[in-house]
Amino acid sequence: AMGIIGTDVARESSQIVLADDNFATIVLAIKQWRIIYNNVKKSSLLAINRVLAGMWSLIVILLWSESIPFVASQLLWLNLVTETITGIGVAFEWPEGNEMQQSPNKLWHSFVTGTDMVTLALNTLTMIILVAGSYIVTYSMTQDAMTTVTVSFLVLYFCQFSNLYNLRSFTRSVFSLWLFSNKAIILGTIVSLILQFLAIARSPLAALLWFTWIGRWVFGLSILLSLVVLLVGELYKYVQRSYIRV
Numbered sequence: 722a723m724g725i726i727g728t729d730v731a732r733e734s735s736q737i738v739l740a741d742d743n744f745a746t747i748v749l750a751i752k753q754w755r756i757i758y759n760n761v762k763k764s765s766l767l768a769i770n771r772v773l774a775g776m777w778s779l780i781v782i783l784l785w786s787e788s789i790p791f792v793a794s795q796l797l798w799l800n801l802v803t804e805t806i807t808g809i810g811v812a813f814e815w816p817e818g819n820e821m822q823q824s825p826n827k828l829w830h831s832f833v834t835g836t837d838m839v840t841l842a843l844n845t846l847t848m849i850i851l852v853a854g855s856y857i858v859t860y861s862m863t864q865d866a867m868t869t870v871t872v873s874f875l876v877l878y879f880c881q882f883s884n885l886y887n888l889r890s891f892t893r894s895v896f897s898l899w900l901f902s903n904k905a906i907i908l909g910t911i912v913s914l915i916l917q918f919l920a921i922a923r924s925p926l927a928a929l930l931w932f933t934w935i936g937r938w939v940f941g942l943s944i945l946l947s948l949v950v951l952l953v954g955e956l957y958k959y960v961q962r963s964y965i966r967v
């Protein structure tokens with residue numbers, strides 16, 4: 722019904738009332754809804770991936786060492802610096818531009834599609850290999866529990882960042898997106914990196930969280946290892962664009 726020239730009876734009996742009497746508003750509303758839906762989905766997949774990767778990494782390490790690699794305070798810290806500070810920025814992601822080419826969402830359609838499941842599986846498996854592998858290799862080389870935990874935690878931490886930038890788009894390459902278009906993610910990244918650096922530096926926070934300083938080259942190596950997650954995500958997006966109709 723028309724909100725301006727429509728009658729009271731028409732407005733009360735209709736399911737949609739156009740406040741500006743413009744049918745184009747319906748198209749804009751549908752587009753905005755799809756943008757919101759996609760951002761909620763990205764945030765949800767990011768949280769699911771974080772939980773799966775962290776949980777299965779713990780299980781694999783426990784099977785190898787029979788000791789708990791991360792204490793509760795470290796896991797809570799990971800949630801704070803990755804999901805709370807940076808992950809919320811995904812909710813403010815700009816539209817990708819193809820929202821109106823997507824198929825309409827039906828109530829009986831699954832929120833997580835088959836391609837989403839493959840993305841979760843690939844990212845989770847990659848992160849498990851990197852985190853558990855870094856733990857096993859570091860402990861075998863140093864025989865120091867605190868150093869091992871710090872290195873494997875940093876790998877898990879930076880893997881979450883790679884996954885965050887991966888999920889800025891379901892199909893487009895992260896390198897095709899303007900890096901500074903989402904200021905919430907940039908700001909969250911800066912704040913998170915500062916906090917994490919303080920957490921492993923020689924400070925009371927490091928002692929509280931049971932971290933130790935590991936050196937700049939190990940810090941950089943952790944970043945390089947985490948980029949494998951970004952590479953895997955980019956390869957799967959390429960396969961989607963080239964061979965799979967999405």
